Structure formats: C-alpha cells, structure tokens
Amino acid sequence: MSRRKLFWKLVPSYWLVLLCSLLVLTGYTYYSAQSVYFRELKTTLEARAEAVAERARTELIRDEREALDALCRTTAELLSARITVVDSEGRLVASSTGGMPSGEGLSARPELREALQGKRGAQTRYDHRQGRNLFFVAVPVANPNGEVIGAVRVARPVTDIRNTLDTMAGRILLAGLAVGVVAMVVGVVMARRISRPLEAMRLAAERYARGDFERKVPVPEIEEIGQLAQSMNWMAERLNENLNTIRQQQHELESVLSNMAEGVIAIDRNESIIKMNRAAGEMLRVHPGEARGRSVQEAIRYANLQDFISEMFASVMPREGDMTVYGERDRHFHVYGVRLLSNEHNVPDAGVLVVLHDVTRLRLLEQIRRDFVANVSHELKTPVTSIKGFVEMLSDSGAGDHGEQKRFLDIIARQARRLEAIITDLLTLSQVDDASERGELSFESCRILPLLEDARHLCETRARDRRMKIVIDCPHDFSAVANPHLIEQAVVNLLDNAVKYSEPGGQVRVRAAQHSGEARIEVSDQGQGIDRHHLDRLFERFYRVDKNRSRKMGGTGLGLAIVKHIMQVHEGHVEVESSPGEGSTFRLRFPLQSREGGDAAVN
Template sequence: MINKTLHHQIYLSYLLLTFIALGAIGWYSLSSLQQFLYDRTFQDLEARAQLVETQTRDLFHAGKHAPLRQRADELGRAGGMRVTLITPEGNVIADSHRDPSQMDNHGTRPEVVKALKGEHGSSQRYSHTLKTELMYVAVPLRHNGQVTGVVRTALPLTVIHEMLEGITYKIALAGLVIALIATPISLLVSRRISRPLLAMKEHAERFAQGDLRSRIHVNGPQDIDNLAFALNTMAAQLDERIRTITAQRNEQEAILASMVEGVIAVDSDEAIISINQSAARFLDVRMEDAQGRSVPEVFRHSQIQDFVKRALKSVEAVESDLVLDRPDEERYLQAVGAVLKDAGDVTIGAVIVLNDVTRLRRLENMRRDFVANVSHELRTPITSIKGFVETLLSGAMQEPENAERFLRIVSNQSDRLNAIIDDLLSLSRIEQDSEKGGLVIQETELRGLLETAIQHSSRQAEEKNIRIEVDCDAALQVALNPPLFEQALVNLVDNAIKYSENDTCIRVTAQASPHQVVVSVADQGRGIPREHLPRLFERFYRVDKARSRQMGGTGLGLAIVKHIAQAHNGKVSVQSTVGEGSVFRIHVPRVEAGEPAGNA
C-alpha cells in the first residue's frame, strides 16, 4: 500500500514531474532531430533527382535505353545513391542497382504516382531489392510541358537510424544523471515543506481535543508562517468564544430546561437575550442572527413586537393569540408573556412562551366549514321536500298532474339527500379504516379494474357519444384495495363525462415505475380556472355551484377520491387548461400484497 504522508506525496510528485519533464524533452528532441534529418535527406534527394533529370532528359526522349542505363549506373555510383528511370506506363528502363528487365512495374509506387501528376513525390519503405529501408524522391521528366517519364532517386536510412540511436543513448544517460541529482534535492525540499506542516497538524489535533491555549511555533516559508499565525489566532478566538458560549448556556439552562414550547427572553430595551430552537422555527429566524439584536430588528411581525411591549409593561402575565401571515398559509400562535425580575425585584426583561396552535385552528376551521357546508347541502333538499309536501297538503294532491310532478321532485330530492349521506358515510368509513391501518390490499390486474370502472359509466358516455380509451399494460399487477380504487376511478370518470362536451374523448391511462403507479383520467372539457385548483378536492367545494347541483353532484366525489388515495399512502393531483380540458391523477406507491396500506 502506498504511503499517504505529505512528505512522501511531495517527494514522489517532484520525482514524477522531473521524469515527465525529462521524457518530454527527450522525446521532443529526438522527434525534432529525426524530422530535421528526414527533411534534409529529402531535400538532398530532390536536388539529386533534378540533377539526374537534367543529365538524362535528352537520352530519355531519344529512346536510347542502353546509354540511359550506363548513365544511371555512373550517377548512382558517383552520388552514392540509387537512380531509377521510369516511363509513364510505370516500366523501369534504367536502374543503378538492378537489371530493369527483372523489376516490377512501378506505376503504383506512391512517389511515382505523384511525379506522374507533375509534382515531386516522396515515400519511405523497405526495399526488397537492397534489403534495407530507403527514402525515395521522384521528379517528373517533361517534354514540351508534358510529363514523359519519372526520375527517382533513393538513399538508405541506415545512417540516420544509427545516428538517432546514438543520440538516444546520450539523452537517456543525461536524463539518468539529472534524475539521480534531482532525487536527493526533491527529498530535501519535501522534508523542508512537510516538517512544519506536520508540526501544525499535531497542534491542530490538540485544538480539536480542547487544548486551545497551545501555540504553534514553526520556522519555514512565509506562507507556512502565515498559516501558523492564522491557526494561533483562530485558536485564541475559539477559546474566547467557547468561554462566552459556555457562560451563556449556563444562564439559559435555568430558563429553557425541559421546554418544548418556543421561548424568547428579552431585556428591558427589547434586545433578545436568548431564543430557543422552537421559537426560531415558529418565527422563521435563525438563532445565531437573533442573539443580542432588538425585537423590531429580528421579528418583522407587528403583533410580536406589540406583545413584547405589553409583556414588558404589564405587572401580571399577559396572553394573546397571534396570527402570522405566510406565503403558503397562516400560522396561529398562542403567546404568554411575563416579566423577569432580579433579586431586588427590579424588572430586567420579559419571557415570552409561544405555542403553535396552527393545526388546532385549521382543524377547527375545517370542522366549522364542514358543518356549514353539510348544513347547507342538506338544507337544500330538505327545504325542497318540505315545500312540495306542504304544497301537496294544501290541495295540490287533488290535481293529479301537479301531484305526480311534485312527488317526482320529492323523490329526486330524497335520492339526492340519500346520496349525500352515503358519500359522507363512505368518507367516514375510509378515514376510519385508514387510521386503524385496516385497509388490506391485494395484487390486482389494473387494466381489468379500469375497464370495470369504465363499464359503470358506459351508459352516461353513450348518451353523450363520448369515447373512452384505455391505455394500460395488460400484465400490470398493482397491490391495492380493488373496491375502493374502483370507486375512485368511477368518480373521476363520471366527472369527466359530466363536464365534457358531446362527441369528445376521455383517456384513462396507467403508468408504472419501480416506486409508484400513476392513473390518469384526461378529458376534453371546458377546463378549470387556475384559482380553483388548490381547493378542488375539498368537501362540498364546487367551481360552478349551480351547474354542479343541476348535474346531480353531491360535492363529495373528488374528496372521496383524495381520501382513497391517502388511504393507499398516495396522493391526487390535477392539471387543467381552460378551454382544453383537465387531467386528474391518482399517485399510489407500490406496496406488498396483503400489507395494510396504512403501514405501507
């Protein structure tokens, strides 16, 4: 395992950088030298080829092959190179090192191909004729501006390779020497840097153990000296702050011990002496920001400021209910304030105790709204029944046509009253089963459940010529309570049919993921304005009260859907665009079959 100490990391890093630098310099030098030698060889061969072209042009155009071969041999021996003369068809007519009749067609050689195009061509490859690697340069032979042949010269690259091998050996030897020199230097530098850092590490460990009076004394580079000074300053400040915090904590323990409620202690100038976490959470402030600052500066709520002033001025304890406005909802606090006195019975401040009663107030409001809504919903059919019965008793029974019409109205209102009571009982039963954890779920084919729910509403859909499409995997198995989930689906589909125009389409889809199943009911109705969406699932809440009652709704359908989803530990959501339609969704988490939904 590699040693992870700072000393070894710095030492190895320096060595690695040294080796990388030496390797890069050596590689670059060899590459540059090799390229330089190749370029010089190419230029030399190019000049020789042009010279050969000048001396063989007349013989080549005259078709004197024998003198050409003799001239190629002479030029090759004189220049220490290989000379080859090639026709436009690629046939070799003269070569300084081999009989042309025994040589292959050279029309496909890359340097020859380029020369036949009127350019200077070059290539490097192994020559099977000379058994060595050669560099070839070919130049065109022209007559009256036309390429009539090719002159090619070649030199072996053996000399260049031998030269490069020698230089490589020298560079490697020099790099080894530099590496041997750099190794002890890197060791010394790494020790000089790591030694004071290790000393500071030991003192930092003492600081962590509580010994804040220890001080660091090192002798190193200026940056390390500055770091040591900063650590010493930090230790002194931490020591002072910890002592202050300890003293403050001892003062607060007598006030805040075992307190669950929010507690705020202020002095006579309304400066905050202490505040606990509960009070900070109630009032949306940070404990650190509130300490030592004035109440108006920390709390922007005028009710809190007024209550603190009352508590400081009052001899007896004062009580008040505070309402704090929030962006999402209101928060209700029950506040009790009493003055703080010293041993001489002099008022030095006040203590404010806060209880969050938001949930209780919300439940009270919900109960009050529910009672009012139930009373209103029940009063309408009861008033109607009572009115028509009195009309019948007043003599309308003697008029058969009116009597029958009135009795039908009484019957319809009775059915409406019965539907409201049934829905209320359903809500109550769902809530009780959910709270007791008695809602047992089972694996169910979701597509079959969707089709069954749609069949309940098929007659209403046919009356309005509405098409209902189902998109659900036939193999999808979901653990849920079939009767309750079917009831929720029926409510959503019924609503979609009621508020959709004739000759439209309703899509019922199911999408599954490893963690949840989402069932959507999308219609093409008139849509719901945005301001109604947050309260759409409340009991008896209606967007259009008159139209909803005319369609026979109880105002509890969506509330039942919401409670069924919650009974499965799920939720409901709605997305709607006015004039385009609405999409209602039931989100149900996946649970094991047979497991109570309340414990999912």
C-alpha cells in the first residue's frame, strides 16, 4: 500500500471539506432564496388572481366572453402576466393570449384541477408555446351560492427570478471561492506548521537509527508536538548514553577476548559460530571474521573438535578434554566447553561456549623435562658404570699385567674427564641463569676480533689434529657492548662443534660484522649438515642429532644450550641454517648498545 506524506493528507482533505462546505452553503443559499422568491411570487399572483376572479365572476355567470377577453388582456398588460379563465368543466372561456392550448384539456392542468375543486393551485412548468418556464397560480371562481363556476389562472415567467438567483449564486460562489482560497492558503500554512515538525522528527529518528544523536529535534510551539519533540530529545540522550555504555562494554569485551591467550568460540543453538577471538583463529588456522555466521562443520576442519562440540550440544554439563591439531608442527590443546543459558528461561539452550588452551609448550617442556632427566641419568650413569666396572676389574686382577692395568686406568681417566665435562657444562648453564636473574653479569665495550682469535686458539689443537683450518673475517675496529668471557665461550662452543662434525681437511669460517644496530657472528662449516626436523630442538639440553657419534666425539650435549643461554642474557638469539650435505651456519645476533648489569662476571 502506497504511503503519502501527512501534508498531502491534511491539505487535500482540508480543501475537500472546504469545497464541500462551499457547495453546500451555495446550494442552501440558492434554495432558500428560490423558496423566498417563489413564495412571494405565489402570494402576489394569488392576490392578483383573486382580484381578477372577483371582477370576472359576473361576466362568467352571464357568459360574456368578450368582456372576459378584454378583462384578461387589460389586466395581463398591467400585470405583465398571462391570464386564463376557464368554466367549471375546464374549458377555456377567455385568455390574454387567445387560442386554445395544444395537447390535453386545461382541466388536466394540476393548478386548474385544484382550483376547480375549490382550492388554490400553483405549479412551475415549461411552456412549449413560449419556450420557457412559467409559474402558474389558479384560484376558484364561485357564484353567490358558493358553487365553483370556473377558475382564473395567472402565469408569469420565472426567467427573471432564475436570472436573479443565478447572479446571486454566482456572487456567493465567487465570494466563497475567494474565502476558500484564503482558507486554503491558511490551511497549507497550518499543515506546514504541523507536518514540518513531524518531518523533522522523522529525519531525527532516521539519524537516531544510524547512531547519530548529536543533533536535537527543534521544539515547535504546538504543545502536543512540542511535548513529542522533547520526549524524542530525552529518548535520544538516554539512547546515546546506553549505546555508549554498550559500546564501551563491547570494546572492553573485545579487548579482553582479543588479548586472551586462550581461544574462545561462541556457538549458537543452530551450531553456527557467532564469535571467535584472534587466539582461536590462530590456533585453528581460521580467520575469525570469515568464520562468523558459518556452521561449525564448515568453518572448523578438525573432526575431533567437531565431535567435542556435538557432544556438548547433547549434554547440559560442562565438559573438558584434550585434542591435537596435526600439521607441520603438532599443537596440543586443552578444550573446555559449557552450555550457554537462555536469558528468558535460564535454560542451557542458547548455544555452547568453547575455550581452547594451547598446552603445546607445556607438553614440550614436559617432554624436555623427561628427556633431560633420562639424558642426565644416562650421561652420568655411563661413565660411572665404566669407572665402577674397570675399578672392579683392577681389584680382581690384583697385580696383573701392567699394560692391561694402564689401559684400564686410561679408560677410567677418560670417563672421569667426560663426567667432569658434563658437570662443568651443567654448572656453566646454572651460573649463567643465576647471574642473569640476579643482575650480576657485567657488560663492557670490547673488540670482537681478539675474542674470535682467542676462541680459535682454544680450538686450534683439535682443528690441527683433523687437518682443518679456521678462517676469521672480522673488521679490526668492530666492537660491541657484551660480556667478553661469555661471547668467547659461545664462539668456542660453535667452533668446537664445527671442527668435530666436519670432515677432516675442511675449513671453518668465522665472520663478524654489525648490521642494523646489532652484532652478528657467524660460524660456518663444511660438515654433513643437519636434517630440518632436528633444527627446532637443536638447542635443547642433551639433545643430539647423532647420539652415537656425539658420544664418540666426546660431546656432552650441552654446548648449544649454553650458546642459547648466553645469547638470551645478551638480549639476543642464535640462528641456524643447515641442509644435509651442505654444511651448517650458526649465527649469533645481539644488540650493539650497552645494557645494565652487575659487577661480577661469570667464570
């Protein structure tokens, strides 16, 4: 159904009522004036007809038609009317016009029929002979005995009356139209005064719907509309306050959800996602915005989580469990689910809330702890067992072959050195951690080249035994703020590994330079390289790529872990690039700027 503005409903209605009122007023005035005119005309004509009847009574009794004709013509000229005299049978006796009317007899005329019955008759009708409307009045003519012996009829045209009435009606209509135009203009102005404030309120309501509450509705002078405008302004203020509160709460909620480490997924009763925070999107590899409004089966690709959500909808109690997302790096999550309550009935039928807690690091740390315990036990048990066994063999052999005893003692000494190396590296790790936590590490500006040369000197014996060459590429004036002893130890550990795990006769290259405000030291070898799946765990304590070869080469499995901790206390990190058969490059990166520390250095 089409809708129109209030203005176009008020104005046409007002004009229609005004037009109808004008027409009714004009019609009523015309009818009233016509009644007055015809009533006066009837009275006048009846009086004149009575006068004629009085004079015609004697001639009618005597049947003197010529005298009656003369009377009719003389009187008709004086009265400007048409006069007719008929006998008691309705036959024409005399007429001011002469001649017999065409058509039916005169007794059939209504006015004459009433007059012949002793009454007065009057009628207006169209006269075909004259071609115009005439007003006929007839009165009876009685003899002295009271018997009706005829009738006298007087007729006058009503044209003058009609013209007068038409003129009067035209004037009334013109005056009414003039008044109507003025009233229409007033009506338009009044309709505008009513519709404009309502239109302003409509526009204000649209602004409120768009969230714009700054502009207020003007308050008009009309009391009812003014009260409505004030109510709308008050409503806008309340809405603005409530919406600001809701926006603030929503912003706070969004901030909390966005910054939560846990993933949060809200699902409605139709199993469609209504909210997913950033952490959940990263965990499930889904964009939160794209997941909103989609079904769980469509947005989440992991069957174990889909099954967990389906089980939540089948239960009213909270549930929790563990799930694993498999990929290039497996991730482990602890999942907690709870049913959402309906606001109306406080019944758990509004949907499901799922919280994902990433426990991958905890699982990794737990695995590292187990591996560490197992490795420490194994690493310490192996030399202790060897020492114990050979001591028992020496005890059993007594003063046997001196050469055999010497071989046993060499093995005991070698295992003791291995045990000492493990304990020394463990103590180094512990000392670095403790000194860093207590702020007891000292940092100073030092040249890097002497540190690299000292590290090469410490590894030169092993390199010479394997016919390997250590090449240093470092600017002479390159310096950085660091703990010299720790940097030297980190480079020694990297060089020692490079020499041990490279083929004899190869070359190890050490490069040092500054880049983008940080110091970089690279140690590159030409060894057998490392598979990619070992790189993530390479810096864990006691982690070995090739355990048999590492123990054979005398490694403790703690060298790279020490390098990692040294870089951490320097607010830096260590990187590795390696491919099987192409050698490895270890890169130390730490800031060049000075840092605060204690006075004690770790030895």
